[in-house]
Amino acid sequence: MARRPGKGPPLPADGRYRVVIEAVSPVVDCGRFPIKRVIGDTVIVEADVFADGHDAVACVLCVRKPGGRTVGTTRMTALGNDRYQGRFVVAELGVYHYTVRAHIDRFGSLTQELARRPADDPDLVLVFQQAALLIAAAAERAPAREARPLRVVRALLEGQASSADKRAALLDEVLVERVYRFSQPAHETAWGQELAVRVDPESARAAAWYEFFPRSRWGSAGGRLRDAGPILAHVAAMGFDVVYLPPISPIGTERRKGPNNTASCGPADVGSPWAIGSAEGGHKSVARTLGTLADFRAFCVQAERLGLAVALDIAFQCAPDHPYVTEHPQWFRHRPDGSIQYAENPPKKYQDIYPLDFETEDWQALWQELKGIVLFWIDAGVRIFRVDNPHTKAFAFWEWLIGAVRAEYPDVLFLAEAFTRPKVMHRLAKLGFTHSYTYFTWRHSKHELIAYFTELMHGPGR
Numbered sequence: 001m002a003r004r005p006g007k008g009p010p011l012p013a014d015g016r017y018r019v020v021i022e023a024v025s026p027v028v029d030c031g032r033f034p035i036k037r038v039i040g041d042t043v044i045v046e047a048d049v050f051a052d053g054h055d056a057v058a059c060v061l062c063v064r065k066p067g068g069r070t071v072g073t074t075r076m077t078a079l080g081n082d083r084y085q086g087r088f089v090v091a092e093l094g095v096y097h098y099t100v101r102a103h104i105d106r107f108g109s110l111t112q113e114l115a116r117r118p119a120d121d122p123d124l125v126l127v128f129q130q131a132a133l134l135i136a137a138a139a140e141r142a143p144a145r146e147a148r149p150l151r152v153v154r155a156l157l158e159g160q161a162s163s164a165d166k167r168a169a170l171l172d173e174v175l176v177e178r179v180y181r182f183s184q185p186a187h188e189t190a191w192g193q194e195l196a197v198r199v200d201p202e203s204a205r206a207a208a209w210y211e212f213f214p215r216s217r218w219g220s221a222g223g224r225l226r227d228a229g230p231i232l233a234h235v236a237a238m239g240f241d242v243v244y245l246p247p248i249s250p251i252g253t254e255r256r257k258g259p260n261n262t263a264s265c266g267p268a269d270v271g272s273p274w275a276i277g278s279a280e281g282g283h284k285s286v287a288r289t290l291g292t293l294a295d296f297r298a299f300c301v302q303a304e305r306l307g308l309a310v311a312l313d314i315a316f317q318c319a320p321d322h323p324y325v326t327e328h329p330q331w332f333r334h335r336p337d338g339s340i341q342y343a344e345n346p347p348k349k350y351q352d353i354y355p356l357d358f359e360t361e362d363w364q365a366l367w368q369e370l371k372g373i374v375l376f377w378i379d380a381g382v383r384i385f386r387v388d389n390p391h392t393k394a395f396a397f398w399e400w401l402i403g404a405v406r407a408e409y410p411d412v413l414f415l416a417e418a419f420t421r422p423k424v425m426h427r428l429a430k431l432g433f434t435h436s437y438t439y440f441t442w443r444h445s446k447h448e449l450i451a452y453f454t455e456l457m458h459g460p461g462r
Contacts, residue, residue, distance in 0.1 A: 039199055142178070371405065
């Protein structure tokens with residue numbers, strides 16, 4: 001056959017790496033996103049680890065704590081069929097990183113081979129000599145207290161002790177572990193990347209929420225935040241963990257809607273709290289009918305004293321008279337006639353709400369401003385945000401925003417109020433949302449509900 005011109009693959013930088021690491025778990029989208037745990041959880045990591053030939057392999061789980069450069073290592077245990085397992089406890093909020101490394105275990109290979117050799121094998125003397133060299137190298141790296149017993153065994157191997165005594169000394173589990181700890185691995189294979197686990201507060205796993213509209217009446221208490229003390233005490237007494245408020249910012253007056261999204265608005269109609277902004281202020285203001293920012297801060301303090309976390313609704317949208325509309329018209333989508341496109345979900349129309357345009361040329365300034373809104377309410381005492389319709393905003397924005405916020409405040413949680421398709425909800429969870437409503441209005445039958453809960457409990461998203 002004629003020789004084909006061309007080049008084959010080049011030689012690797014070092015072809016002496018014999019160990020293979022595969023199928024590391026847990027992992028989300030090949031490591032694109034972190035897995036999630038709550039503080040105090042044990043993370044169980046598994047991997048397939050093997051090498052050519054019959055040599056023993058040793059693999060270690062490497063873990064880096066949030067914000068730390070130091071990597072702690074733990075030897076992984078064999079489960080059988082070349083599957084190994086290691087574990088670590090997440091004791092701090094933030095992002096841990098983990099990976100797997102593995103190498104040929106020279107001393108382990110030797111003792112494994114020794115266990116298979118008959119007692120009268122004439123080559124045992126060579127095995128004992130090789131073991132003495134490996135033990136001597138480990139003793140050089142060990143502190144004095146640990147090196148002493150290693151040197152005792154080395155002397156035994158090089159002395160006149162019987163083969164049976166030498167064999168028993170080498171197969172001692174304490175010795176094998178000590179030599180492993182102070183051996184220098186050669187040609188160690190590293191898994192191709194560090195994987196991440198985001199650690200959340202315990203309330204990220206489960207919490208009981210109480211939805212409270214301050215404008216509603218409660219006995220003799222009015223609709224103002226400063227009058228909510230009895231309500232908070234009652235909510236805490238019922239055993240709730242979170243008191244959730246709809247948007248408390250000023251409600252737009254232009255195109256204000258009446259009850260049930262009706263276009264006609266009477267003089268007593270307060271409008272939708274999700275139609276945010278008016279001449280009174282925007283997302284960083286408290287509606288005068290509810291009180292002041294100081295009142296809200298006091299509300300958060302009182303809730304905390306009662307063991308309640310405050311969740312606030314964040315709706316990144318604007319009423320037609322929101323200050324952003326005149327100050328940053330480029331943040332909204334304009335129709336051919338020059339008017340701003342209001343929100344629609346046909347056949348429903350929401351003329352009192354302008355969606356933000358996440359394809360605006362001025363997207364960087366928009367993102368920074370929206371982050372500023374979240375930080376503003378964090379400073380006021382909020383640690384949980386119920387995000388309105390996040391599936392109608394850019395995925396890249398949420399990944400950046402949640403990552404930026406939680407880099408400063410790792411205890412902050414985000415709930416996705418997303419009535420959307422399963423894959424979209426999974427994407428929002430990957431991006432950093434810690435809660436979601438996780439139900440779909442079109443699932444009605446017993447079969448559909450069983451299938452959905454089975455997916456949640458046993459599917460990859462669990």
